[in-house]
Amino acid sequence: MASEAYAPRELMVSAAAAEIEDGDTAFVGMRLPLIAFQVAVSTHAPDSMAVYESGVVRDGPADGFIHTMCDLPNLNRAVSTTGMLDIMSRLQRGDVDVGFLGGAEVDRYGNLNTTRVRAGDREIRLPGSGGACDIACMAGRTVLLMPHESRRFVEEVNYVTSPGHADDGSGRENHPAPGGGPDALVTSKATFGFADGELFLRSVHPGVDREAMLADFPWEVRTAPEVGEGPVTTTPEPTAEELDLIRTFDPDGFWT
Amino acid sequence: MASEAYAPRELMVSAAAAEIEDGDTAFVGMRLPLIAFQVAVSTHAPDSMAVYESGVVRDGPADGFIHTMCDLPNLNRAVSTTGMLDIMSRLQRGDVDVGFLGGAEVDRYGNLNTTRVRAGDREIRLPGSGGACDIACMAGRTVLLMPHESRRFVEEVNYVTSPGHADDGSGRENHPAPGGGPDALVTSKATFGFADGELFLRSVHPGVDREAMLADFPWEVRTAPEVGEGPVTTTPEPTAEELDLIRTFDPDGFWT
């Protein structure tokens, strides 16, 4: 049952939550994924766990709004509050199923840049990797989340903060990083999968003009039927239950 | 003030305790050093700390007899009870001043064997290194403790469990291990120092026949005056205070 009225970022949270499968250990970072994990564990993935690079491990939503993974509601009644090496050890030994990543720029192979971008002559410094490079290299699969803006989709990212798939179509076969690499990209207008290491259109958000949306990419984006992944669908709207949860976890709509 | 009557191992504990300087971090293992640290911290070295490879850190004696470093009196009211990597990290980064080692065999360079010895045709398996190899390689200095028996003093140990000094007189200059190596050997009959990486006689325990004692070595043991370290002295007897403490920490004389 879909709700009548929702914000674009509420749909992104819903779509991101759908990428967490029950039983998954999810590596959760800043912003929207903070809400998405809480939605997933409250709905279809009750046996999922979240690990945060600060050292927190949780098996349920926080009982209060969280700006950051270290806000006290996220620490209170956690399963474990330990250190980063404990969390990164799980990641490096292959025990993290899915990780979330944002980016200022992404290319067709899922390489992400959060370090520095060009704007005309000027080079703008961004905050940097944080744990993103590590998640990109070592999570079982990654889900990329970003606003749908044409300047973010580039033929070549200015700096590979978080490596994606190899550019020779070999997926990660020839790539030194042990993780599975990008599995999905969720923007504010559509969702994409990866086949043979390259992006393809999976679903278009309700009300979005498909052709205009695809025109934001500097390359011809492949579609699901072209890579044998069924038809391009319409992204499901957030359910009423999901919207309720999102508005409980983010009551002032700060992140959404 | 020396006491009238004491057991040989009580004097060994007293001599071992004397090797702990105030402010030292001492790596304490099994048997006599368990008692020696408690004596030292209760007398001349109140600001010394003991670290135990099990993960225990203490700044004072246990309030009860301890068979092992993990007996509850050694954990109770400890400064810290953590894990082995925390303790071994201190050792490897050079924060442990002195470590204690025992051995079934020792050679003139302080190489120790606790792994396997020969008895005629038979090779006898001993328990092994435990943390001894690590302490030998990485403690600032080590103090070796063993019963004075001629079979233990050998030209070449059957197995180098715990490396001593280089055999070319270079001390540890050419030795890969970062620690300072053996600094003293305390037996049940005498104490020895090391100069240029080789053993020399420092003091003889009260009542011990020096020549007979030295005859237990298969090589001509150097003496303090020969290496410019003053005269050979008589090992101080345990003081009445030390004996009181030893008998408090080991009330049934199990280790002493």
Added chain:
Amino acid sequence: MSAESSESLSDAVSRIPPGSSVATGLALEHAIPFAAGHELARQGVDDLTLIGPISDLLFDQLIGCGAVSRVRAAWVGNVSAGTGYRFREAVENDEIDVENHSNFSIALALRAGALGVPFLPTRSLLGSDVFAESDCFEAGTDPFGGEEVAYVPAIEPDWAIVHAQRASPEGDVHLWGNTGIVGPAVGAAENVLVTAEEVVDPETIHSDPSRTAITREQVSAVVECPWGAHPSPVAGHYNRDNEYYLRYHGATDTQAAFDEWADEWVYGVDDREEYMRGVDADLSITEPTVAAEVRYGQ
């Protein structure tokens, strides 16, 4: 919460097949999972590779029971009395294979497994026969400063067996007192069996998440097993039964003597409850120390 939601020790141990590599005795002389070890022997699980830092008695007992074909450890014996006769005889008779480690090298090997890297470097080992006589390690050179180091390869045990004070039925575990190499071994192991003095409500664990040393996704089985570490001590629960170690030493210097000992203490009892009826030492804690209060909240 009671242990009813967790399985029996016998069921849990039956999931460990012959030929497994098993890391245990990881907190050194503290909280040694003797109950689980004896159950392995009772079920006749054999051809085991035992992995640990030092083993205070348990490895010796499992060797005596014929359960072991290989040991990867730094020290095997009886900390109260020195020699473990079953270990010694088995080595001297070439009945088991031994990979000699130092405490640090076994800790690093398991830490490498937990960390998900093929090896870790150390400044220990070099110059010893632990290094020189082994084909386990490699020499390497620090690419930054040119320093000589030893490389310790990862060990990833099939099972780690850990005894703890309390665990939730899901497998989140509080343990305190010294932990030796419990953390690295749990991280490196494919499966973890936790025996706990108490199986508690998950809320107890959630009330103090910084005390949580093991989390559920690492754990294959949780069993409530009071006195599961006797004769070793468990912080907050019971003291070490020192006399037991000394009696064992005196009673097991031949295989025949050991067999008699095992008939009484291992094969002659059905479970831990029956075993504890044979122990008459007073190991209770008479001077409890209560940890200073800690709060979380929001």
Added chain:
Amino acid sequence: MSAESSESLSDAVSRIPPGSSVATGLALEHAIPFAAGHELARQGVDDLTLIGPISDLLFDQLIGCGAVSRVRAAWVGNVSAGTGYRFREAVENDEIDVENHSNFSIALALRAGALGVPFLPTRSLLGSDVFAESDCFEAGTDPFGGEEVAYVPAIEPDWAIVHAQRASPEGDVHLWGNTGIVGPAVGAAENVLVTAEEVVDPETIHSDPSRTAITREQVSAVVECPWGAHPSPVAGHYNRDNEYYLRYHGATDTQAAFDEWADEWVYGVDDREEYMRGVDADLSITEPTVAAEVRYGQ
């Protein structure tokens, strides 16, 4: 026990000379030592190299105060709002040098320092420009299985600054809630400054030795400093002051605006007490969770 046996924050910070390398903000968004950081700025300690995983605001503030010449970190900004303008502008104007890390590489670098080895291997970094564009790391080959790995060299900071819930005057420290890379940084640092919500009797620390995260021989100074981490949260003590982060973001997009901000919040107050008089948010903990009892004893 009161703080009288420990020195003042101003005295403690005066021991950190210009040009020092300082690791801080180690528990990520939790328990950031803002009070100590502001005191560094007030004392005009400059030419600092700041080391940390992510810095939620503090590095940006110290850069704005002109105290920093180099940053070795994975992320510098404002976790509530994204960009840290002082960091961004300083980089774009080439006023500071940045060594780009990932969270894991900075953690491993400090862990190598704490462990006393020249480097540690990782399977991360490879394929990224964090690796390719840096002269910090080296590529290596696992000598056992031939796998490609990256080597991360040790970092040994001159100082680590840590905020904790409670410490004894001697410098034994209890901290809880997530700890990020506090442990590795404290182990690697030459000196450690601990600011604590409470300086407590040593008996409090001794009552729960498994809670002890830092021990005295690693600590150069202990200072009692209530609210010393505001606006970041401290488990058991106070919540995060989210609005403060948002206001900072809105108020510091030019150096002139930042200077005004710093005149009020850093240079315009003598100490933490005066600073806190300017904070009117209610950050108190209204739903306390008390940790389940733990006993030791014998």
